[in-house]
Amino acid sequence: MSSEHSWDAAELRTRFSLALSDMYKTEVPLYGKLVEIVQQVDNTVLRKEGRDLNDLPSRHHLERHGAIRLGTEHELQMIKRLFAIFGMYAVGYYDLRIVGFPLHATAFRPITEEALMRNPFRVFTSVLRKDQITASIRGTVEAIPEKRNLFSPRLMEIIEHAENGMMCDKNADDLIPEALKVFRWHSRSTVPLEDYLKLKQEHLMIADIICFPSAHINHLTPRSLDINLVQDEMIKAGLPAKERIEGPPSRQCPILLRQTSFKALEELVTFYNADGDFVNGTHTARFGEVEQRGAAVTRKGRKLYDQLLAHAVQNTAPTDPDYPQKFDHHLVDAFSNYPDIWERLRTQGLVYMRYRATETGKAYMAKRPADISLCPNIEDLLSRGFVNYEPITYEDLLPLSAAGIFRSNLGEDSHEKLSIQQAENGLLELEKALGCKPLDEFDLYDQLQEQSIRECTEDLRLEKILL
Structure with a gap:
């Protein structure tokens, strides 16, 4: 019998993140291609500096962030308990109503310097806000996820044992494959095609959350040294890259993060109809993303960032056919007012x-x-x-950058203006659902x-x- 012992959360986090990446490469082969492109780009950048991949800190090789969407408060509370075993805790609040999504989110990640150095794996976790859904379908949205259980009995057993402070080798070995079941893709829906289409008409993300038996990972994000070069290589390789990179413009001293992705692919899904017969349909939700991380900005630095971003948004007409190019032009112009020398950023209290x-x-x-x-x-x-x-490296997410990625993966080509301010503060609502601040x-x-x-x-x- 395996002896009980305390566990190394960072080691388990690494095992889990690598297993999740391998699973996603199998499910979405283009993600594997994206990882190869990132490694090639990083090699190119380092060779020019007379270095190689071995010169990078170990966290860079492991760097990933993922994203999942949950349907109930119970699922959110359970995922919090699971991530705690991996040394990941809820950080930050993201109100996605700023782009019309009936969701809000937090990010589960490590929080200490040592834990971040070993593996900074993070999962952006959003949960459905049923009060933001049309009343006529709210009953359906509430009833369907109550019938599913994302967490197997064995996983529940492991979580409860870990919460008592100990874990045997058998539990540690079983934890990874049992946890992967929560995030695995299933190409079958748990609802009739008619219900799926109604939910999709309300919002594609509602259908994505409600109509499947798992909280399937919808993207994984490796970190790159040069996201501009990755974008170019994605296009050369024929990946369906989104049209622009989200986040601040290119800078000598990078801040926060920049993101791009290849667009979500249409995937075959099996539904059943009112007669109980199986029918084929499609669903679009999963994609591959890449990011380049910069410095964490202070509250003062974030206020300046938001002001300059708002200026670029306000000065670009969303109906302009050349919106992406013109927005980027206004963005570069606006950020000329953000210092781009580390010493100035430090002395002005803009960066940690x-x-x-x-x-x-x-x-x-x-x-x-x-x-x-x-x-x-x-x-x-x-x-x-x-x-x-x-x-200090920025470890968190940017809601507007994420929104730009999400919108492109919903097939929305319109460029309606995005609000940088949160709508009414839903933080208390998320705290209640999460069971903590x-x-x-x-x-x-x-x-x-x-x-x-x-x-x-x-x-x-x-x-x-x-x-």
Whole structure:
């Protein structure tokens, strides 16, 4: 019998994310092609710098984010319990009503620096808002998912055992294949074709959530060093790439993240009709995405970002046939007002930084020289070369970028204006469904920056570092 023991959440998270990626490559072969393109592009970028893939941090090789859509509060609470075993917790709130989707979301991800360094796998998890659905079909939308159970009895057993603080080897081995069942694609619907078409008419995402027996992963996203080059290579390879890259424009100092994708493919699905006979139909929901991550911006930096993005949106007519090109032009113009030098971004308080004591600083301070205060200013330490810094990576999502991806994968070619502001705040509603408050992403970045200052203070044998 396997002995009980505590478990390494990061190791399980890595095993799960790799297994999920392998499963999705089998289900959506173009995703496998996209991963190959990303690896080729990263190799090209690194060769120009005299480096290779081995020079990248290990997290880059594992980097993925996925997305799922859930139908009930119970499913959301259960997925929270499952992700906790992998060291992933709800971070942030995303109100997708800004683009007319009856959904809101959070992202489950690791939160400590060590956990993020080992594997930053994250899952954007949205849940249906039944109060946003037409009253005439709300009963159908509520009834159908109540009949399904995404979590097998064996998975429930493993989750409950883990919540008691221990896990045996057998449970750890069974966890991955049992968890994959939640995310696996099924090319059959659980509802009659007539019901599917009614739900699809209301919103394709409602049909995608309600009409299938699993919370199938709808995309996985590898991270690239050069998303522009990936976009070019996708087009060359004949992948149905979306027409523009979402997020901020290309910059010398990247911030937040940029995303693109190949468009969702039409997939054969088996339905049954009123007579109980099986009929063939199609469904469009799953696609492949790629991202390039930049620095995490502060609250001040995000406010400036939103202001500049709003300016670009407001100055581009959605009915213009050249909307993508003109919007990108206005975006580049607007972001000329966002500093693009790391030192300016730091001193203006726009980007979070990870500070580290240098060997020079450690050696100097070990002698306890009299000309150094035990409470120096960070700027003094930087000017003396006793401390250096690097931007903290943005680990979260951008709702408007995600919306642009989602809309393109719904086959919507219109470019109606997107609202950057949330509608009425549904955060309390999500908290109730989740059973807890999502963590605030800005607070987490604050903590990472403050932790790095504390480490510098200890390494340099100081009492305090003033910011």
